[in-house]
Amino acid sequence: MTNPTAAMLVIGDEILSGRTRDGNTHYLAGQLTQIGIRLMEVRVVADEAEAIIEAVNALRVRWDTVFTSGGIGPTHDDITAEAIAAAFGVGISQRADALALLQAHYDRSGLEFNEARRRMARIPDGAALIDNPVSIAPGFTIGNVHVMAGVPNIFAAMVASVLPTLTGGAPLLSQSLRVNRGEGEIAGPFGALAAEFPDLSMGSYPFTQNGAFGTNLVIRGSDPARLDAAMTKLCGLFA
Amino acid sequence: MTNPTAAMLVIGDEILSGRTRDGNTHYLAGQLTQIGIRLMEVRVVADEAEAIIEAVNALRVRWDTVFTSGGIGPTHDDITAEAIAAAFGVGISQRADALALLQAHYDRSGLEFNEARRRMARIPDGAALIDNPVSIAPGFTIGNVHVMAGVPNIFAAMVASVLPTLTGGAPLLSQSLRVNRGEGEIAGPFGALAAEFPDLSMGSYPFTQNGAFGTNLVIRGSDPARLDAAMTKLCGLFA
Numbered sequence: 001m002t003n004p005t006a007a008m009l010v011i012g013d014e015i016l017s018g019r020t021r022d023g024n025t026h027y028l029a030g031q032l033t034q035i036g037i038r039l040m041e042v043r044v045v046a047d048e049a050e051a052i053i054e055a056v057n058a059l060r061v062r063w064d065t066v067f068t069s070g071g072i073g074p075t076h077d078d079i080t081a082e083a084i085a086a087a088f089g090v091g092i093s094q095r096a097d098a099l100a101l102l103q104a105h106y107d108r109s110g111l112e113f114n115e116a117r118r119r120m121a122r123i124p125d126g127a128a129l130i131d132n133p134v135s136i137a138p139g140f141t142i143g144n145v146h147v148m149a150g151v152p153n154i155f156a157a158m159v160a161s162v163l164p165t166l167t168g169g170a171p172l173l174s175q176s177l178r179v180n181r182g183e184g185e186i187a188g189p190f191g192a193l194a195a196e197f198p199d200l201s202m203g204s205y206p207f208t209q210n211g212a213f214g215t216n217l218v219i220r221g222s223d224p225a226r227l228d229a230a231m232t233k234l235c236g237l238f239a
Numbered sequence: 240m241t242n243p244t245a246a247m248l249v250i251g252d253e254i255l256s257g258r259t260r261d262g263n264t265h266y267l268a269g270q271l272t273q274i275g276i277r278l279m280e281v282r283v284v285a286d287e288a289e290a291i292i293e294a295v296n297a298l299r300v301r302w303d304t305v306f307t308s309g310g311i312g313p314t315h316d317d318i319t320a321e322a323i324a325a326a327f328g329v330g331i332s333q334r335a336d337a338l339a340l341l342q343a344h345y346d347r348s349g350l351e352f353n354e355a356r357r358r359m360a361r362i363p364d365g366a367a368l369i370d371n372p373v374s375i376a377p378g379f380t381i382g383n384v385h386v387m388a389g390v391p392n393i394f395a396a397m398v399a400s401v402l403p404t405l406t407g408g409a410p411l412l413s414q415s416l417r418v419n420r421g422e423g424e425i426a427g428p429f430g431a432l433a434a435e436f437p438d439l440s441m442g443s444y445p446f447t448q449n450g451a452f453g454t455n456l457v458i459r460g461s462d463p464a465r466l467d468a469a470m471t472k473l474c475g476l477f478a
Contacts (some may be wrong), residue, residue, distance in 0.1 A: 060429050
């Protein structure tokens with residue numbers, strides 16, 4: 001498959017401690033699949049500059065596009081913007097375009113545009129702003145890296161701002177068949193079918209329901225005709 | 240903090256495609272925090288040998304313990320055991336101890352112990368089996384890497400088998416204060432408090448409720464007295 005590739009980097013102690021369950025990865029994965037971009041790798045790292053820098057530099061050379069989530073707010077533990085600037089070896093400052101957005105927002109809301117809130121205008125040199133219709137403070141794109149907020153509804157809004165700028169591929173289609181048999185029973189013929197369709201990806205996902213074993217069989221690929229052909233054979237085997 | 244460290248490696252195309260939302264990481268994170276082991280890094284990779292080998296080799300040299308989830312079932316897409324053996328440079332075979340467990344299980348259940356099911360006895364040379372009270376097919380431990388199933392209730396059962404074998408640290412405690420103010424309002428004094436307690440970790444997590452902004456302020460550390468002292472000051476600032 002020659003679809004464009006992507007990686008996700010989740011930044012946040014709260015995910016690693018178990019306090020918060022990350023949902024942004026699952027959201028992004030679904031969005032990317034719809035436009036034919038393959039999410040190939042996810043990493044979660046702590047709010048530590050070295051960890052962020054190393055991860056973003058590893059991911060951005062390997063995959064076409066990288067998305068990050070978390071650490072761009074106004075508090076002392078929000079260090080993502082600085083870490084990304086360091087990863088790219090560029091400077092960072094409170095930039096006029098971002099300051100203007102925030103100034104207008106706080107003027108409208110009557111809240112003080114204090115030093116902490118000004119921190120949200122820190123943008124690495126050369127980056128382009130990502131629109132944030134929810135709470136104004138922008139994300140940014142530098143090179144092939146899109147740096148976004150961790151709060152789920154703001155993350156989703158920023159993804160909506162970024163996706164139209166990306167080149168997708170043939171949509172990644174999937175069809176699935178649910179069978180009331182354990183994996184051990186279907187594995188042989190299912191593996192043979194997978195070998196017959198090397199251009200498709202086939203996976204099996206076991207579940208238990210009311211104490212009985214079952215399996216979801218999933219076929220993925222970009223060519224609808226091939227997917228249909230494989231699905232017809234699959235149904236002949238197990239349905 | 241000198242607590243032991245850990246990493247999680249999630250293996251599975253179904254997570255990356257957005258079909259399935261990983262819950263094992265969040266479960267493991269909570270369990271590790273309770274026994275004072277710090278989860279430092281998470282990676283999710285596809286069902287591809289090279290990706291698995293590279294990730295497990297990167298993680299096992301960096302962190303004290305590595306947990307993996309997924310890819311140890313009977314079907315053709317279950318390639319984790321082979322990849323782990325390759326990562327350690329050891330052989331792999333259907334081992335007598337694992338075969339005996341499975342044989343007894345299928346004898347009891349009256350199901351055929353076929354070739355696909357025998358695949359679940361593939362264990363790298365030198366590995367120790369991890370008990371699976373749910374569906375018998377074992378996980379395994381090799382070096383500092385614990386290889387476990389992806390199905391959530393089986394993963395949890397295997398975690399329960401492994402955790403008593405690990406050396407934990409001082410429990411990682413946390414206290415939190417919920418304030419009805421945005422992050423931008425509390426960031427200044429909260430940052431100053433964090434600077435005053437460099438031995439503790441302080442994070443702020445914004446939320447919106449009924450259109451109003453609020454923030455959860457979280458303080459983490461191992462020393463209950465220090466945590467109480469910081470929490471008292473925090474409440475003085477914002478409560």
